[in-house]
Amino acid sequence: MNRLVLPLLSALLIAVLMFLAGCAGKTSWQDLTAEEAWAKIVRLHDKGRYLDAVDRLEIFVINHAGASMMDSAHYLLADSHFEMKEYIIAASEYEKLVSQYPQSPLAEEGYYMIGECYFEMSPKASLDQTYTAQALEAFQVFIEEYPDSKLVEVAVEKQKQCRLKLAKKEYESGRLYQKMGEYSASRIYYDSVIENFRDTPFYPKSVYYKAVSFMQTDDYADALEQFTLFLERFPEHDLADAVLDRVNNARAKVLKQESEASEPETEGELSNVSEE
Numbered sequence: 001m002n003r004l005v006l007p008l009l010s011a012l013l014i015a016v017l018m019f020l021a022g023c024a025g026k027t028s029w030q031d032l033t034a035e036e037a038w039a040k041i042v043r044l045h046d047k048g049r050y051l052d053a054v055d056r057l058e059i060f061v062i063n064h065a066g067a068s069m070m071d072s073a074h075y076l077l078a079d080s081h082f083e084m085k086e087y088i089i090a091a092s093e094y095e096k097l098v099s100q101y102p103q104s105p106l107a108e109e110g111y112y113m114i115g116e117c118y119f120e121m122s123p124k125a126s127l128d129q130t131y132t133a134q135a136l137e138a139f140q141v142f143i144e145e146y147p148d149s150k151l152v153e154v155a156v157e158k159q160k161q162c163r164l165k166l167a168k169k170e171y172e173s174g175r176l177y178q179k180m181g182e183y184s185a186s187r188i189y190y191d192s193v194i195e196n197f198r199d200t201p202f203y204p205k206s207v208y209y210k211a212v213s214f215m216q217t218d219d220y221a222d223a224l225e226q227f228t229l230f231l232e233r234f235p236e237h238d239l240a241d242a243v244l245d246r247v248n249n250a251r252a253k254v255l256k257q258e259s260e261a262s263e264p265e266t267e268g269e270l271s272n273v274s275e276e
Contacts, residue, residue, distance in 0.1 A: 034064040041076070050080040071097060071104035078110070082117065091117035112151045115139035119158055125168040136162040160199075167197035171206055183213040204234045208243065215246070220253035 032040070037060055044053040057077040061070065078093030094117065097110040104110075115138035122132040139155040139162070146152065174189030186209070193206040211226030227247045231240060 034067040037064070038067070038069055038073070045076055045080060050083045053080045071101040071106050074101070075106045075110060078113065082113065087117040087121050108146050108149055109151070111142040111145055112149070112155060115142055115155060115158065119162070122162065122165065125165045125172065129166055129169050132162050132165050136166070163197060164200050167193050167200040167202040170197070171202040174206065174209065178209060178213055183217050186213050204230065204237050204239065207233070208239050211246070215250065220250050220257060224250040224254055
């Protein structure tokens with residue numbers, strides 16, 4: 001029995017001693033200097049251990065508030081949340097960076113990334129476009145703050161995508177109301193595209209369907225005006241041939257309305273003559 005127990009006890013004792021030796025060789029996070037803690041955090045981030053990096057960064061920014069790398073800490077905290085697709089939190093952290101450290105060399109990218117966070121949350125056109133509008137605005141702030149940045153070209157392209165989505169949302173809302181027979185409501189959305197999104201392909205379509213809506217409510221003079229406007233501005237558009245046919249139809253309807261409007265007056269004049 002003793003022959004079996006003694007080797008086991010010896011092995012257990014060695015394991016315990018090795019464990020204690022290992023623990024003695026490790027320094028706790030509380031004992032690290034700001035520079036040592038920062039180096040460990042950067043390694044966690046670079047290895048893709050973003051959740052661990054966030055946990056340590058949240059403690060770091062409290063315990064080392066006066067450290068020289070504090071702007072970098074806020075940037076890395078924001079970036080870790082971004083990499084984990086936690087875009088709302090990431091945007092908030094980037095906003096802290098640019099507001100608390102406006103002179104930091106990281107502020108430029110921080111402003112850009114605020115737009116990127118909202119852009120990532122922008123849904124398809126049929127859904128609510130609040131985040132799309134916020135992305136558009138954030139990119140505009142970035143462009144105005146850093147007009148010479150190498151990221152401006154990328155931001156402008158992202159803005160185009162946002163504007164296209166916003167225009168599509170307004171246009172499709174107009175089409176939906178028009179199909180439901182809510183013609184006045186549809187024109188509100190078409191007017192929004194016409195006034196705000198002339199750089200998108202939904203601009204000519206909105207002019208066209210606004211004119212069609214006037215035909216549907218027998219407002220032929222307004223329809224004729226819109227169709228004429230369409231031909232003046234988009235003579236090469238795919239809908240131009242269809243518009244030409246509708247112009248002739250609208251013009252005939254206008255002449256008919258004018259003729260019918262003048263008939264009662266003519267009859268009244270003839271009646272007065274006969275009475276005399």
